Amino acid sequence: MDEFDIERPADPELDNPVLIEGLPGVGHVGKLAAEHLLEEFDAELVRRIYSEHFPPQVTVEDGRTQLACAEVYAISAAERDCLVLTGDHQAADGPGHYRLTEAFLDVAAAFDVSRIFALGGVPTGELVETPDVIGAATTDDLIEELEAVDVEFRENEPAGGIVGVSGLLLGLGERRGYEAACLMGETSGYLVDPKSARVVLEALEETVPLDIGYDSLEERADEMEEVVKQIQQMEQNATAAPSEEDLRYIG
Amino acid sequence: MDEFDIERPADPELDNPVLIEGLPGVGHVGKLAAEHLLEEFDAELVRRIYSEHFPPQVTVEDGRTQLACAEVYAISAAERDCLVLTGDHQAADGPGHYRLTEAFLDVAAAFDVSRIFALGGVPTGELVETPDVIGAATTDDLIEELEAVDVEFRENEPAGGIVGVSGLLLGLGERRGYEAACLMGETSGYLVDPKSARVVLEALEETVPLDIGYDSLEERADEMEEVVKQIQQMEQNATAAPSEEDLRYIG
Amino acid sequence: MDEFDIERPADPELDNPVLIEGLPGVGHVGKLAAEHLLEEFDAELVRRIYSEHFPPQVTVEDGRTQLACAEVYAISAAERDCLVLTGDHQAADGPGHYRLTEAFLDVAAAFDVSRIFALGGVPTGELVETPDVIGAATTDDLIEELEAVDVEFRENEPAGGIVGVSGLLLGLGERRGYEAACLMGETSGYLVDPKSARVVLEALEETVPLDIGYDSLEERADEMEEVVKQIQQMEQNATAAPSEEDLRYIG
Amino acid sequence: MDEFDIERPADPELDNPVLIEGLPGVGHVGKLAAEHLLEEFDAELVRRIYSEHFPPQVTVEDGRTQLACAEVYAISAAERDCLVLTGDHQAADGPGHYRLTEAFLDVAAAFDVSRIFALGGVPTGELVETPDVIGAATTDDLIEELEAVDVEFRENEPAGGIVGVSGLLLGLGERRGYEAACLMGETSGYLVDPKSARVVLEALEETVPLDIGYDSLEERADEMEEVVKQIQQMEQNATAAPSEEDLRYIG
Known part of the structure; x- marks a missing residue:
């Protein structure tokens, strides 16, 4: 294997597609959202990207191994063709993040993608009843367009910028001439958050x-609500209850 | 030295050999198993692989130094020719894991290997009286074949996937067309575990x-049983005994 | 993007310019100083340097993203032309530091820079009423010249040397024949320190x-004085007050 | 600067020289020993090796900066010509250790070095009254020769092997055909140890x-004895004395 090894199981003709990215991150919001799209629409695997910049590991499902990779699916929806980029890993080294994102942008170029949407979560540190969607974009036009659908653009948020593939799809995407935006659902940061994925x-x-x-996502959100209630119950019952901050990812 | 430096002390003709890998890992199960094979059979060193991706160090035995390396031995058993890959180190960097594994697969290709078995341990967090062997494989045929000899394939095990050379021998091996499986003995994770090596x-x-x-491995297992008994004795005697979780590798 | 990607928005003719560097570091002294120069003088962006050696991220300001980069501005002051190098990041890997600094020195060479000044802070571990400026330089002539303006050169300070781009601008700059000095303002290390930036x-x-x-910097210094007073007040009021050492960056 | 940048201030004719290495490590034993040789003999700087694999920093002495480097000096002693390799840094990344050591071996080759001695310390965890010298070597002949001068070769020491440039000078040196040995003085691991440097x-x-x-080294050893006595005094006086293990490097 070279630095990258790309499988091309299909090459459908897409009409002016949008690239939608959802990789693991805060609250698994981006990945949940991307997986939901793959469930809801007819999705066809078009690219599988292997790289020595992924962690050196295989995942195992029912005994079958799968080398660390990212996958790109084509969705032919009535309204607009889309490519969905997802997977189980971010890059494991800094320059690797840059090079992987360039590889993803090469796929986008091969399908004549016009716009890129990176999906993710932004941590608030506390449970959020009705999460907002925070945005960041490469052009003022796109900011305006997203503000019209209630995406919020705040002066200094997210404070630490956007790290990883999502950030670089905008940063490197802009340098290639793509309009790109990141949509980040507010999320506690402690729990896998289907509700945040839904608002995104x-x-x-x-x-x-x-x-x-949204039926299947709704179900997952309800399950998480149950988990949260149980945790809150446990907190009230316990004398020395774990604080909200003590909770790590559950879900 | 370049990125890799490979010595070829011998080039025996092997008949349809199987590659068996046992490098350091959980409970040293894989390495114990590989070393036991080298003891039990006539083993001939066929390759020694040096690389800047190994840790920068030499081991010392009786005053003589040996640069970090992996070794491949040929075993000519009555039943089936084998290559055994072992050593003291995994790679020290992420891309290095990928590149080392490719170098190992090049050796496999040079000897017309048909199948690959990676041996290791899977941590259970507690002492296991009769360890099971958990499997993962690249093909359904191989899964069936291994199930017939009581290897267990579980829905989501190992949960974190398989990391390091063992994982990549399956992941990268599959991409080169090899049938490959990983056999993982259950082991506490705290002790060097010859009993787990035996079931593997x-x-x-x-x-x-x-x-x-299995005579020599049986002896080592008995010695470890003694160590475990002494630890349990110490625990019962002590007022503030170290919990099982406090024990680090002993053996 | 290759290892480096350099934008050249302008190429003004500069007369024997001095390169002044202020990137993030102890007390943000260097960055504050560099930013103050950009505020006080007419500054023209001449280079923007992108690199896979920066952290994989974008910053977000008012919803617009900016890929991690360093920027070089030209200042045409009456007394002396200057280039000011600043940004939000140091390199994220060791060799990257060397390569980035060489890229910065290439920019210096393109503008016929004669001298280089790296600005930063040196941590004292306690609040400093009247910070000194500690110096380090590549030539004895420059040391003499700086001693004449009250920069202090101490036998073994800074004890750990100078790390990052500031250090390498001197170390690699000297190898290219540049006279270079580092001016380091004493600073507690716990607070963003405009007072230290001023003395530098x-x-x-x-x-x-x-x-x-210095009006705007004076204002920021006054604001920080207020913050410090509030902290000291809190300390006196509290029974179990946080020690000075417990304070992390505030500002 | 490329990956390496090597200055050649002098190229004296040496007669069958021995390369002696002493870089920073346990108890600073190797570096102390190398520096003592440079003090005791007429030493001429013959090579200065810069590399992006060193930490990105300059050291500062009396205000003058020096880019991270390793230095090789020629010693023309009556008994035997020597090259002494020393510096303030080991490599900062794994492959960098391999590549730096190869660069050092290139210097050795240019001067027709015949033998290599790497000097260092081996940690015992407690203060040692009369430290032994532990050896490791690439040939049985050299082991014999060193045993004759009371260097000890023990079955499994040092247990963790020899890490860094010292280890690789033996490991990679052997692959180039050099006879090489590492001489390691026993040392607590907590203090800079001139006494251990002396026995080495x-x-x-x-x-x-x-x-x-040995006059100057004797003096430094006496100073350290004083430090040790003061620490022991403090321990006896204190109610809750810091244990020997609590001491970090002093000296």
Whole structure:
């Protein structure tokens, strides 16, 4: 294997597609959102990207191994063709993040992608009843367009910038001439958060546009609500209860 | 030295050999198993692989130094020719893991290897009386074949996937067209575990097939049993005994 | 993007310019000083340097993203032309530091820079009422010249040497034949320190020479004085007050 | 600067020289020993090796900066010509250790070095009254020769092997056909240890051979004895004395 090894299982003709990225990150919001799209639409695997910049490991499912990779699926929706980029890993080294993102942008170029949406979460440190969607974008036009669908653009948020593939899809994407935006759902940062994934998808579907069903995501959100209630119950019962801050990822 | 430096002390003709890997890891299960094979059979060193991706160090034995390396031995058993890959180190950097594994697969290719077995341990967090062997493989055929010799394939185990050379021998091996499996003995994770190495070898010998004697490994297992008993004795005697979790590698 | 990607928005003719560097570091002294120069003088962006050796991230300001980069501005002051190098990041890997600094020195060479001043802070571990400026330089002539404007050169300070781009601008700059000095303001190390940035700039302006106004920096220093007073008040009021050492960057 | 940048201030004709290495490590034993040789003999700087694999920093002495480097000096002693390799840094990355050591071996080759001695310390965890010298070597002949001057070769020492440039000078040196040995003085690991450096040099001088004076090293050892006595006094006086293990490097 070279630095990159790219499989091309299919090469469908797409009409002016949008690239939507959801890799692991805060609250798994981006990955949940991307996986929901793959469930809701007919999705065809078009690229599998292997790289020595991924962690040196295989995942195992029902005994079968899969080398660390990212996958790109084509979604042919009535409203707009999309490519969905997802996977189980970010890059494991700094320059690797840059090079992987360039490899992803090469795929985008091969399919004549016009716009890029990176999906993720922004940590608030506390449970959020009705999460907002925070945005960041490469052009003022796109900011305006997203503000019209209630995405919030705040003066200094996210304070630490956007790290990893999501950030670089905007940073490197802009240098290649792509309009790109990152949609970040507010999330505690302690729990896998399907509710946050849903509000991100709702902002996305109005912009792309897409017509997304939410039944299965709703179910996952309800399950997490149950988990949260149980935790809160445990907190009230315990004398020395763990604080909200003590909770690590559950879900 | 370049990125890799490979010595070729011998080039025996092998008949359809199987590559068996046992490098350091959880409970030293894989390395114990590989070393046991080298003891039990006539083993001939065929390759020594040096690389800047190994840690920058030499080991010292009786005053003589040996640069960090991996070694491949040929075993000419009555039942089936084998190559055994072992050593004292995994790679020290992420891309190095990928590149080392490719170098190992080049050796496999030079000897027309048909199948690859990676041996290791899977941590359970507690002492295991009768360890199971957990499997992962690149093909359903191989999974079936291993299930027939009581290797267990579980829905989400090992949960964190398989990391390091063992994982990549499957992940990168599959991309080169090899059938490959990883056999992982259950082990506490706190102690060097010859008993776990034995059950892994028992699963291996039925599959390869091989006819392995276990006297020396049995002895090491008995010694470890003694160590465990002493630790348990100490625990009962002590007022503030160290919990099982406090024990680090002993053996 | 290759290892480096350099934008050249302008190429003004400069007369024997001095390169002044202020990147993030102890007490943000260097960065504060560099930013103050950009505020006080007419500054023209001449180079923007992107690199895979920067952290993989974008910063976000009012919703617009900016890929991690360093920027070089030209200042045409009456007394002396200057280039000011600043940004939000140091390199993220060791060899990257060397390569980035060489890229910066290439920019210096393109503008026929004669001298280099790296600005920064040196941590004292306690609040400093009247910070000194500690110096380090590549030639005895420059040491003498800086001693004449009250920069202090001490036998073994800074004890750990000078790390990062500031250090390498001297170390690699000297190898290219540049006279270079580092001016380090004493600073607690716990707070962003505009007062320390001011004394560094005062030493710089006598040497370059430049004529710098300090009103805006004075204001920021006054704000920080307020913060410090509040902290000290809190300490006196609290029974179990946080020690000075417990304070992390505030500002 | 490329990956390496090597200055050649002098190219004296040396007669069958021995390369002696002493870089920073346990108890600073190797570096103390190397520096003592440079003090005791007429030493001429012959090579200065810069590399992006060193930490990105300059050291500062009396205000003058020096880019991180390693230095090789020629010593023309009556008994035997020597090259002494020393400096303030080991490599900062794994492959860098391998590449730096190869660069050092290139210097050795340019001067027709025949033998290599790496000097260092081996940590015992407690204060040692009369430290032994532990050896490791690439040939049985050299082991014999060193045993004759009371260097000890023990079955499994040092247990963790020899890490860094010292280890690789043996490991990579052997692959280039050099006879090489590492001489390691026992040392607590908590204090800079001139006494340990002395016993290492005493073993070295009988083997090379050399005729080394020890007055200045004796003085430093006496100073350290004073420090140790003061620490022991403090321990006896204190109610809750810091244990020997609590002491960090002093000296």
